Amino acid sequence: MRRRMRPVRGIPLRAIAPNAITALALCSGLTAIRFAIDGKWELAVLMVLIAGMLDGIDGKVARMVRGESRFGAELDSLSDAISFGVAPAMILYLWSLQTLGRFGWMIALVHALFCALRLARFNAQIDAEEQPHKSAGFLTGVPAPAAAVLALLPLYLWLFTDEPHLRLPVVVAPWTAFVAVLMISSVATFAPHVRLKQRVRFEAIAVLVVLVAALVAAPWPTLSLIAVLYIVSIPFSMRNYRRIRLLRAAGTPRPGASEPNSAP
Template identity: 75%
Template sequence: MSRVPRVRRVRGARPPRLPRGIPLRTIAPNAVTAAALCSGLTAIRFAMDAKWEQAVVMVLIAAVLDGIDGKVARLMRGESRFGAELDSLSDAIAFGVAPALILYLWSLQNLGNFGWMVALVYALFCVLRLARFNAGIDNEDQPHKSAGFLTGVPAPAGALLAMAPLYLWLSTQEPHLPMPYIVAPWTVLVALLMISSIATFTPAVRLKQRIRFEVLVILAALIAALISAPWPTLTAIAVAYLATIPFSIRSYRRVRLQRAAASVRPDEPAVPGAP
């Protein structure tokens, strides 16, 4: 029988201590992310009770919380891998599962198994987009990100776009809007936009020490419109965002051509028609 060699311990040496818990500075941003996840789950609960307005509001609250958790983390220097993973899980629930179930319970269930398949496709494509983002988060070669664009429609914007027929129905009470033959193609279109490779404008805004007075006026008008007439305003926002996609594609193409032209050395002739 072979003898197992004994490990000789150095006198006075202490075994390395394993890290316990997470840093205190990461508690606040992770709490904001957890609140966004809870908002998404609460939206599902309201949808199960056919309280469509409350369900949409909870998804909107989750979108607001998702927009500020990263800023809180950077402000407190609380970025962590744990927070990034938690953020993706929260986004999958709040912007993938919740809108899919809301649309299914509101309209798509009238299509039976096909309606459930459409809801599954939307939730799955949202999760695939998040997985693609996480897989490439450490890649240095990210043409869209380096140019100030996103790849495809982000998950929060996708959720807001997917529920646009619901906004329109809440504002007009048009009986034909909940028809699944209208909602199903729209839901699939938004799902395809999320996993697409098209360049979209980033919603991130860099705050400066001084901002123009016009920006304050626009923000005040937008907040007033959301309070006084939320559903028409959300419908207009969804349509406006969708209308920016052709412009973002053209803007990114212009940036790509400028970079390609700048990469050509002066002593090398440019090839006509080269991208």
């Protein structure tokens, strides 16, 4: 007797909204490449930043509407690879690295490839029980959106100062390679913990308003400052993770940590 085949189910209706946001992020990354081809560097950077903002909210929307799905996770990884790997690599190549010829193209490929490798490592370890960095509240390496912001730092400074030396490949190539290595490294970096509450502190609103105002009024120095502060924070995150690891090895729970049998 023939076994009756089950009909293939489509995507749940509640998953459409977060997947649409992810698709918009992918479109933003591709549009950044188009603006880079036209030499519109400001718009190219803006599209990468928009992709980063959309990438930051699609997961939250999925959790709010309970629209998490394997399809959404795969689409998110594809969007990240394009928006934060391929797009910054193409922008930097067309802006500076192409004068190095094949070597410049190799540096661009390294950034895009290492971004894909990082995302593949994340997907492979997503169900792993032993994740020391995640259990301690840290990320492993620099996440793809942050790496895209960091990689474009010479472009921010060039747009702000109009200093021609910042566009030289001898400056851009080592920096791009350095950021690419940070993506696939095992360095512990701070994980953003942003939780929406019913009552938001006034100080948080004030900081957000100041940040948005700074990005609108002076985007390039503000982005440069954000990138520099993130780089400066990495040694502190490494030190904090090392301290937590030593406390765990000594059997001392870190402050604020939950009990082993308690709910996360």
